[in-house]
Amino acid sequence: MATNAKPVINTADLSLEHWTKGKLFESRDTSFGKQLGLTNLGISYSEVPPGKSGCPFHNHHVEDELFYIIEGTGEYRFGEQRYPIKKGDVLGAPSGGPETAHQIINTGSTPLIYLGLSTKAKTEICEYPDSGKFLAKTNRDGGSFGHIGRGENTLDYWDGEPGL
Known part of the structure; x- marks a missing residue:
């Protein structure tokens, strides 16, 4: 178990970050898997106010996610469908x-x-269908890499290589 990791955490004791982006996105949340000593499983706690969402519409090419609703009601947008949640x-x-x-x-x-x-994958690609963006990221010992872009900025494989 990682240094300072605890086997038990109460969500009431978590330090939440409050953030807002534009009119639709707002949350009080935190990720705390590392605090539990987890290295291959991510866990987060989120409190999203009425009329808001904690993230854009997106899909993961590698990682699976699961959400458990503790309190409140809302809508789960999944693919082309929308589902009431409680x-x-x-x-x-x-x-x-x-x-x-x-x-x-x-x-x-x-x-x-x-x-x-x-x-938690070492390398992940996420797509954002509403905005046409993608995220490429990797986490490795000693560093990480991440890039958000759009498909229309595609380059040829040989673009910019010396001697061409």
């Missing part, structure tokens, strides 16, 4: 293409509180 619901977001894109939206009148669990 306390006690468990939501699956398997890896895949745009057909597994997902987003949780608080459509209720009280905060929507949920846990998110995910596998």
